Amino acid sequence: MADNVTQAGEPLVDRYSQRGDRDIIGTSVPRLDAIAKVTGAAKYTHDLYPTGVLHAVAVRSPYASATVITINDGVARTLPGVVEILTYPGKRIRYAGEEVAVVAAETLGQARDGARALEVEYEAYAAVVNIEDAISSGAPQVYDTKPNAGEPRVSTTGDVVQGFSQADVVYEADYRTQIQTHSPMETHAAVIHWHDFDHATVWIATQGIFSARDELATYHGVPPENIKVICDYIGGGFGSKIGIGTYGRMCSDLSRLSGRPVRLILDRKAEQLATGNRPNSIQHLKVGARSDGTLTAIELTGYATPGVGSGSGFGSAARGLYDCPNISTTEIAVYTNCGPAAAMRAPGHPQGVFSMEAAMDELAYELGLDPVEIRITNDPHKMRRAQLRLGAEKFGWAQRNPVPGGDSGPVKRGMGVATCTWVGGGTPGYQVKTTLHPDGRVLVQTGTQDIGTGCRTWIGMLVAEELGLPLEKIQVEIGHTDLPVGCFAGGSTTTPSMSPPSRESGQLAREALAEVVAPVFGGVPSQLTFQDGLVMADNGVSMTFEEACSYLDAPISLTGSRGDIAKVGRQISTGAHFAEVEVDVRTGKITVLRVLAVHDAGRILNRLTAESQVYGGVIMGMNYALFEERVMDVSQGLMLNANLEGYKIGGSRDIPEITPLLMDLASGGSYVGALGLGESPTIPTAAAIANAVRHAIGVRLTEIPMTPSRVLAALGTINRSPKYKMRRR
Amino acid sequence: MSQDETPSNPNDLSRRDFIKVGLGSSIVAVGVLPGCEEGALLHEGRAELATPLSQLDIVLTVNGEVVSLTAEPRSTLAEVLRDTLHLTGTKIGCDRAACGACTVQVDGKVMLACSTLAVEVDGRSVVTIEGLSSGGELHPLQASFVECDALQCGFCTPGMIMSCKGLLESNPAPDLQEVKDGIAGNLCRCGTYPRVFEATLQAASRMRQRG
Secondary structure (H helix, E strand, C coil): CCCCECCCCCECCCCCCCCCCCCCCCCCCCCCCHHHHHHCCCCEHHHCCCCCCEEEEEEECCCCCEEEEEEECHHHHHCCCEEEEEECCCCEECCCCCEEEEEEECCHHHHHHHHHHCEEEEEECCCCCCHHHHHCCCCCCCCCCCCCECCCEEEEECCHHHHHHCCCEEEEEEEEECCECCCCCCCCEEEEEECCCCCEEEEECCCCHHHHHHHHHHHHCCCHHHEEEECCECCCCCCCCCCCHHHHHHHHHHHHHHCCCEEEECCHHHHHHHCCCECCEEEEEEEEECCCCCEEEEEEEEEECCCCCCCCCCCHHHHHCCCCCCEEEEEEEECCCCCCCCCCCCCCHHHHHHHHHHHHHHHHHHHCCCHHHHHHHCCCCHHHHHHHHHHHHHHCHHHCCCCCCCCCCCEEEEEEEEEEEEECCCCCCCCEEEEECCCCCEEEECECCCCCCCHHHHHHHHHHHHHCCCHHHEEEECCECCCCECCCCCCCCHHHHHHHHHHHHHHHHHHHHHHHHHHHHCCCHHHCEEECCEEECCCCCEEEHHHHHCCCCCCEEEEECCCCHHHHCCCEEEEEEEEEEEEECCCCEEEEEEEEEEECCECCCCHHHHHHHHHHHHHHHHHHHHCCCCCEECCCCEECCCCCCCCCCCCHHHCCEEEEEECCCCCCCCCCCECCCCCHHHCCHHHHHHHHHHHHHCCCCCECCCCHHHHHHHHHCCCCCCCEEEEEC | CCCCCCCCCCCCHHHCCCCCCCCCCCCCCCCCCCCCCCCCEEEECCHHHCCCCCCEEEEEEECCEEEEEEECCCCEHHHHHHHHCCCCCCCCCCCCCCCCCCEEEECCEEEEHHHCEHHHHCCCEEECHHHCCECCECCHHHHHHHHHCCCCCCCCHHHHHHHHHHHHHHCCCCCHHHHHHHCCCCCCCCCCHHHHHHHHHHHHHHHHHHC
16 A cells, blocks of 8 residues: 655645544535436526527538638528627638527527528638648648648657667557547537626636636626626536637627627537547657666657647657656647647547557567556656556456467457556635524535536535534535636646635634634633534533524624645646456457546545546546547548537446546645546546557557457458567667 | 558548648648539528428426427427426437437337427427426435436436436336446436446335335
């Protein structure tokens, strides 16, 4: 088991709460919003119909590269119910799905009619929708002012030439990963009401109400405090629901024009085309190691396309997954006439871990080392070394067939392992307000987002812990810009950022109430204990929490803002996944049997929701390994599977046995000790599954998703020249 | 110009004027839209296709209550439930029968509201997620979903629960595989499946015990 030390090397003393133990933190508690969600009472942005609301439908270019020459809205404007139309003649279109106009009408059907009635004239151009075409000489340029292939982004540590010369084995190969779309179940949506030209109420499916507000304020030249942004419930985001987007600006403009609230809900096709994606990658990775498995050099080069957008790096795993003195990464971003990328759950990491962990395994096979051991040899993180040992033991790693592809029969089993790192420490600067009322009510407020993570619940739990109350006594309000500034829900920052101020607000509230009632006990505030709904003095005299509150003349509010996480510096959360698969070599079908996901998220606040987060990440990683892939028609420049039946996301029948194993040490640096968990659980899964497949069938797939046809193709190459080079000194 | 040698190229090369090249090659490549020339003007949208549609009277029972409303023939049940009746528990995730978020029951049968016309349910009985908890008491499935944390963002949850309800009504004692099959039409992006299985099996057991 791991040594009980924090990342800073200090002994892990449980510094929690005044009693030194915890009643509610760390237990499994159903979500505060669970009943609202299971009864259909929870209102998402899709569900809001302010009085007089107009329905807006966007018109999107069917061409990947074009200019909008004219838009004739003459007939559209005469249709019943059509109230406002915005058109963008002259707009340069760079991907199919980009907006050219929007229509607002009294009903959704009328808005669709209006959209259909717009006559749009385009001048179409040649387009490029994949990297190879985009970088070839003479290719149409996505942008007029810059070439498709960007300047290489180079990062160097040490000297890789030297490093490779020191290696006893060098493994190099090509890898490809696909475009993955976020595909939240709730599409992007905005409901915006400008009450006059200076004040608005905005409901938007967003992971960050404050940044959405500020962006809209800047767009319209209005002070941010004049705009209220509300997002109480959101149907998933995974990184795509950031900012207001073109849809938000269009919706806002329509409201200002019409003087009415407007709702703009994207359909699933628009969601697939225009709201973001995880870029793909074409990688060439060369890794050298000594015969004891110690890495001596890593050299990664490659391309990725963020479509018309930006943010397509994939080199972080090469640079930081394991210790290596000589590393060189060269990443080239390539524009294509496709929908823009958006940060997607651990941006850059699943792509890079896929290739790095493939190389680690191949080096292990070549050197006759255990794949778990070679990773431990190169792992600078004490916590992750412990995870690998613990995971290997729990998974039954020792029962693995020592011969890859060694199972007899057409259905072959294999086991694989892969690891991850992610930044886990959060950021300071957020506030949580706890208000105690004379009637005993406790209200906790902060403007953060619960995108399915369950933060609404553990924010309440942290305050409940300090006040010695059951969670039912705590009311939590989030998702409104009138509330104290809370964390944007992304980057796995919500838990580490919001837990210290939440705990502090409860602590300050307790101390303030203790000040008020201590005289009643005839004692000193610090001698009062809050537990099991009671306030108790040393001599055993007690009163209920509600009685204590009755001594308040008026509600009291205490704001927690504890920012000690800044002092600890950058904190890493680590994880390791073990996967077992079955591959039917006749059909190429891969079945994932089980995944053990070991993670360090520091102190676990709500065990129930933390485990759910791990299930979710593993399933998304499995999807990335096996099913999801944006398919582009290169001749038309169109996404062929801009829906949920052709863009394949695993369903109930695809789910393996998943075991979350949370280390549950208060390893985070704050006085709560929690780290983030939103992204780590999805990083190593695909790599672990790919390594398990390699073990099962004896040959490696270097491209994901590992569809049956790719598996069969890989099996067919056993007797042909392999697409890798292994050089032995 | 030479032919592309990649054996797995799925594209129809004879219609293309450009060559798919491997990394590092430098052959002239120009993408074009088949059937037209570079810079052609293309027209989208036909005004004459837009014809206003009349409204029809529909009377149906929703969660036990008789409701009269008017709807266009093309309106889906999902649109009417949400936009007209403001029963927004039923969600639209894809609007084309691929995700299950809009699952409801019509005369007891599990159906996808996005792909059912409102006029089809005239005279029939519809049950939505809002109809499951009666008198403030949760349906056993809802209670189990809460206890087992079979939900995260919650957007797929109403449809998921309705599918589970339909499953248990036709098969009160499903095994794990039957539960998986029963909700194979419900997509969840957050990854709640393992706990949906657990919650459904738990609810089934409790419902059998209640008799």
